[in-house]
Amino acid sequence: MSSPVAEREKPVVADERLATPVVRRKSVGRPGRTRGVGxxxxxxxxxxxxxxxxxxxxxxxxxxxxxxxxxxxxxxPPLSTVVETLFDLLANGQLQQHIFASLSRALQGFAIAVVIAVPLGLLIGWYRPVAQWLNPALELFRNTAPLALLPVFVLILGIGETSKVALVIYAAVFPILLNTISGVRNVDPLLIKSARSLGLSPFRLFQKVVLPAALPTIFTGLRLSAAASILVLIAAEMVGANAGLGFLIMASQLNFQIPAMYAGILTIALVGVVFNLILVNIERRLSRWRVDPTS
CATH class of the missing domain: 1.10.287 (Helix Hairpins)
Structure with a gap:
């Protein structure tokens, strides 16, 4: 028989599995995540x-x-001939002159359009009374082709730089404006209700919830607007200008300098690609909170 002292000193184990020491294996890496990155x-x-x-x-x-x-x-002509002509225009400085003339007009009009369209779109999208007042005018003007108004701009503002910049503004405003309105109105209502339940003021709600959620749609409008501004400007430069990529294309076509004409067209495509990449990079920097669906 065991003594009472021995019985007290014997450990009580309810289950042998609980007494078995647990050996944790040291995890080496995360294969699932590695495969995802790969x-x-x-x-x-x-x-x-x-x-x-x-x-x-x-x-x-x-x-x-x-x-x-x-x-x-x-x-x-073959692509090699066009590229050779493109480098010749770069070497004699003509292409840089035309690029600078077109970019200066396009950037001025695009910047003014952004300053006008983004605040106005936020206002219309957030406040219903403003939308009710301005929607009829917006529907009227947005369905009028910008190039159809080119003679009007020329008659009122002259054939100089002002009419071309004004035409770019008109063409660039509506893609930004409509996408901004759509971005504000399509914010998830659950986000707005959650923010209001936390006691955010209307200004902080708009600043912290509505504006970040609408940002991707706004940048979609900016990219569409950038493309529209370049295309409309090129058409305006073909009608009346003494410098610019549109003038280069039209003058080359009239003088039957076909490789130079294609060189101008190729330059417009490259300028548009660079413009779009800049906007995409800016959007990524401002939208780092977004989850990448490919990750």
Whole structure:
């Protein structure tokens, strides 16, 4: 028989599994996350390769088609000829002059359009009475093509720089304005209710909830507006200007300098791509709170 003292000193174990020491394995890395990063990198690389492949194929077709006689090289010279002419225009300084003239007009009009359209869109989207007053006028003007008003701008403001900048403003305002209104009105109501339940004032609610939620849609309007401003400006420069990419294209076409004409068109495409990349990078910096769906 065991003594009472021995019984008191014997540990009481209710379950042998509880007495078994738990050995935790040290986790080495996170395979799931590593595979996610690798898959994301592969997907981004695949998209980049596909995009580059399409551009390379387009360049090959442009180069080969005139040389094998599929199209008349007089009216569509090979890409190498166009690129050579582009570098010649860069070397003699003509292309820089035309780019500067077009960019100065486009940036002035775009900046003024942003200053006008973003606050007005926020106001219309947030306050219903303002929308009721201004919607009829907006519907009337936004359905009027900017190029149809070019003679009006020229008659009122003259054929100089003012009419071209005003036309760019008119063309750039509405994409920004409509997307800003849509962004404000489509904010998740649950976010607004949650912010109000926390006691945020209307100003803080608009600043902390509505404006950040509407920012991606606003930047979509900015990108559309940037493209529209360049296109409208080029058309205006073709009608009446002594400098600019539109003037370069029209003058080259009239003088039958076809490679220079295509060089101007290629320059417009490159300027538009750079403009769009700048806006995309600004949007990413201002929208770091957004969750990347590919991650």
């Amino acid at each position: 898959a994301r990198g592969l997907s981004v690389g695949k998209v980049a390769v596909q995009s580059s492949a399409v551009l390379i194929l387009f360049a090959i077709v442009w180069e080969v088609a005139p040389r094998v006689g599929l199209v008349d090289p007089t009216f569509l």
